[in-house]
Amino acid sequence: MITLLDYGAGNVRSVINAIESLGKTVQTVASPEEILSAEKLVFPGVGAFGNMIQILHQKGFVEPLRDYLASDRPFLGICLGLQALFEGSEEAPGATGLSFLPGTVKRFDIDLSVPHIGWNGIRVKQPSRLFTGMRGDERFYFVHSYYVAPAEDSAILTTTDYGIAFTSSIQKGNVVATQFHPEKSGDAGLRILENFLKAEAPAMVPEANPQRTRLAKRIIACLDVRSNDQGDLVVTKGDQYDVREEGAVRNMGLPVELAGRYYDEGADEITFLNITGFRDFPLEDMPMLEVLRQTSRHVFVPLTIGGGIRDFTDSDGRSWSALEVAAEYFRSGADKVSIGSDAVYIAEEYLKTGKKTGKSAIEEIARVYGNQAVVISVDPRRVYVTSPEAVSHHVIETAFAGPNDERYCWYQCTVRGGREGREMDAVTLARACEDLGAGEILLNCIDRDGTNAGFDLELINAVRGAVTIPVIASSGAGCAEHFYEVFSKTDAESALAAGIFHRREVSIQEVKRYLAGKVEVRV
Numbered sequence: 358m359i360t361l362l363d364y365g366a367g368n369v370r371s372v373i374n375a376i377e378s379l380g381k382t383v384q385t386v387a388s389p390e391e392i393l394s395a396e397k398l399v400f401p402g403v404g405a406f407g408n409m410i411q412i413l414h415q416k417g418f419v420e421p422l423r424d425y426l427a428s429d430r431p432f433l434g435i436c437l438g439l440q441a442l443f444e445g446s447e448e449a450p451g452a453t454g455l456s457f458l459p460g461t462v463k464r465f466d467i468d469l470s471v472p473h474i475g476w477n478g479i480r481v482k483q484p485s486r487l488f489t490g491m492r493g494d495e496r497f498y499f500v501h502s503y504y505v506a507p508a509e510d511s512a513i514l515t516t517t518d519y520g521i522a523f524t525s526s527i528q529k530g531n532v533v534a535t536q537f538h539p540e541k542s543g544d545a546g547l548r549i550l551e552n553f554l555k556a557e558a559p560a561m562v563p564e565a566n567p568q569r570t571r572l573a574k575r576i577i578a579c580l581d582v583r584s585n586d587q588g589d590l591v592v593t594k595g596d597q598y599d600v601r602e603e604g605a606v607r608n609m610g611l612p613v614e615l616a617g618r619y620y621d622e623g624a625d626e627i628t629f630l631n632i633t634g635f636r637d638f639p640l641e642d643m644p645m646l647e648v649l650r651q652t653s654r655h656v657f658v659p660l661t662i663g664g665g666i667r668d669f670t671d672s673d674g675r676s677w678s679a680l681e682v683a684a685e686y687f688r689s690g691a692d693k694v695s696i697g698s699d700a701v702y703i704a705e706e707y708l709k710t711g712k713k714t715g716k717s718a719i720e721e722i723a724r725v726y727g728n729q730a731v732v733i734s735v736d737p738r739r740v741y742v743t744s745p746e747a748v749s750h751h752v753i754e755t756a757f758a759g760p761n762d763e764r765y766c767w768y769q770c771t772v773r774g775g776r777e778g779r780e781m782d783a784v785t786l787a788r789a790c791e792d793l794g795a796g797e798i799l800l801n802c803i804d805r806d807g808t809n810a811g812f813d814l815e816l817i818n819a820v821r822g823a824v825t826i827p828v829i830a831s832s833g834a835g836c837a838e839h840f841y842e843v844f845s846k847t848d849a850e851s852a853l854a855a856g857i858f859h860r861r862e863v864s865i866q867e868v869k870r871y872l873a874g875k876v877e878v879r880v
Contacts (some may be wrong), residue, residue: 360395362386362422362438366414367403367687367726372435374654374690375540376806391420392874393522397554398430399848401540403687404726405451406503408464409437414482419455425515426457426532432555434534441543442534445768447504458527459508460510467520469723470827470850472502472729472796474585476625476879477525477537478570479515481591485528486558487514487549493563495545496573496879497537498659500692500729502796504707506724518570541659541692543620551816553709569586573879574844574872575851576865577626578619578858579773582645582664590644592859606744610859623866627656630695631664632735646689653690655836662686663734663799664696664768667718679718680725688725689799694722694798697734698772701779704789708781713793718850723794731797733749736775737816738803751784755817769814775803783816783821791824798824799853802832807856817847829853837871844876 359376363369363385364399386392393536400422402409413419426432426442433441436621443454446462455461467473476496481488506525507513514533517525527533533553552558580592591608631645649662650842655766666686679777683694696703697720703717715781723731741759743817745752750767760765768783789800800820802813812830821828827850843852857863872878 358396360384360386360391360398360791362392362398362418364402364409364416364418366735368653368660369401369403369689370650370688370690371657371660371692372399372401374538375547375550375657376554378654378657379547379554381554386418389421391418392418392425395425395435396722397423397432399433399435400438400534401435402439402441402443402729403692404437405448405724406440406446406454406724407452408427408435410440410452410454415440421449423455423457426455429530429532430518431553432532432534433550434532435540436501436536436538438538439534440606441530442527443505443507446503450853457532458512458529460506462503463506463672465520465523469520472500472826473519473826474500474797475575475850476542476682476727477516477519477527478567479516479521479537480568480570481515481530481562481566482510482513484560485514485531486555487526487528487534487552488561488563489552489555489558491545491563493541493565494567496570496711497539497542497546497549497630499536499537500659501515501536502728519572524858538659540657543657543849545610546583547657557741563807572850573625575625575829576623576840576864576868576878577628577851578624579628579630579831579855580612580617581630581632581855582648583632584843604625614650616652616656616660619865623656623879624865625851626659626661627641627652628661628663628695631662647706649686649690659692660690661693661695661732662691663697666694666696667699668721678721680721683718683726683730684720693730693732693797695734696795697736700733700735700790700795701770701772701781701786703779706781707789707793708785719744719793719795721791728742728794728796728799729847731795732798732799733787733795734799734801735786735820736771736801736803737782738771738775738778739766740769741766747856750782751819752824753815755815757815762796768819771803784819787824789819791826793850795826797827797829799829800831800849805833808833809857810850811835811839812843812847814822814843814846817843817849821848827851836863837868841872841875844872 514528539549741763830849
């Protein structure tokens with residue numbers, strides 16, 4: 358029996374599913390006494406340090422956790438479950454951690470994008486049973502803005518490079534903890550979990566132990582999900598956001614089956630975008646929660662869900678906040694939520710007043726679940742102008758002249774699935790959302806959607822140069838060469854595609870084989 362400490366963090370379902378896939382039974386902690394009686398304790402943490410510590414105190418879990426750790430029984434901390442072992446964090450001054458290890462948690466102060474999101478390697482510093490059967494060149498999934506800084510080196514198990522060399526896991530006796538997410542790291546992560554769960558496994562250092570680790574560029578499969586005219590959930594694909602063909606919704610397959618296929622092909626992440634126009638309330642109107650639950654049972658890479666992350670009042674008159682909606686998605690298996698049209702409205706209000714309310718969907722979700730949990734999905738289209746002075750928006754000089762030979766353009770944000778333009782440009786939106794607490798930008802381009810003409814590199818460079826959070830390039834991929842182009846000519850951390858994968862024009866494996874040796878990828 359494996360005991361899992363679920364204090365109300367984000368996606369713990371994937372940890373449970375990963376452990377159960379290895380043939381073990383999981384019991385979640387319901388009382389402080391169950392911590393002390395655990396044979397093996399797993400502590401997955403997602404979100405903000407201060408919020409976590411506050412909840413642990415409220416539930417009476419702090420002292421039992423300290424006693425359990427002091428007893429040197431098997432313990433596995435994940436992400437925030439690692440950070441909790443230290444004395445405190447720059448994220449929440451004044452909040453005291455479990456103080457099992459001396460040291461603190463610091464925010465990345467580097468020239469690279471923060472959060473650190475994606476697949477990176479580890480450099481092993483001491484033998485551990487976690488590494489039984491490992492080669493040493495595996496990559497694991499990281500998503501964090503803060504890292505642990507131990508006061509003593511003796512507990513450091515691995516380090517990872519991202520601007521600096523930081524501690525990516527620790528080991529002290531039977532207590533181990535990782536900054537990366539083994540439950541989201543595919544086969545390599547499942548091996549880490551399996552080794553932890555084994556009664557006996559020899560401590561070892563893998564044969565391959567890199568001198569330097571590198572973050573891989575991510576290849577993301579996107580599934581636009583909506584109800585067809587028969588009321589069934591299907592994966593569809595638009596042509597400049599028009600998903601109908603001969604009057605019917607294009608049906609590219611079933612969401613759970615396609616997600617499983619892309620996981621098997623090596624997708625680094627999978628994004629579900631629920632593009633149905635909600636008639637009532639997203640948690641009742643569409644069975645997306647069940648899609649997430651089923652997918653997370655067999656797909657052990659990060660899952661993002663977009664669509665309907667906003668305040669709602671259902672048909673019974675009950676009001677739901679965007680935070681509550683997001684919480685249901687996280688509990689069902691999502692790792693991140695994507696906010697689209699509502700992000701534009703939120704940014705418009707923020708820029709109008711110049712003040713953060715703390716109550717917007719972006720701010721609330723980021724405060725509770727961390728910046729890395731909030732993705733902003735931007736849907737811009739080109740608007741050509743004769744000169745930079747023609748409008749007050751962020752204007753770029755373009756290599757692709759407009760219909761009247763205009764040499765300049767700006768990118769107008771749209772809402773309602775691209776059907777309505779707003780007086781806000783994509784660069785301004787991205788900056789505002791970063792300021793409000795978003796952790797990543799999903800950058801679509803209506804003009805390139807469904808064209809197979811390649812990503813809009815000018816748009817990507819304009820937005821990527823304006824923010825310090827990671828950017829996902831989207832819209833226009835037609836071949837493997839387009840992925841190399843976007844990674845070699847922009848600083849985008851990842852690239853997303855849909856139609857070419859759905860139609861099997863190019864597989865994720867083919868993209869990665871083409872990129873191998875040219876850019877860092879997980880193969």
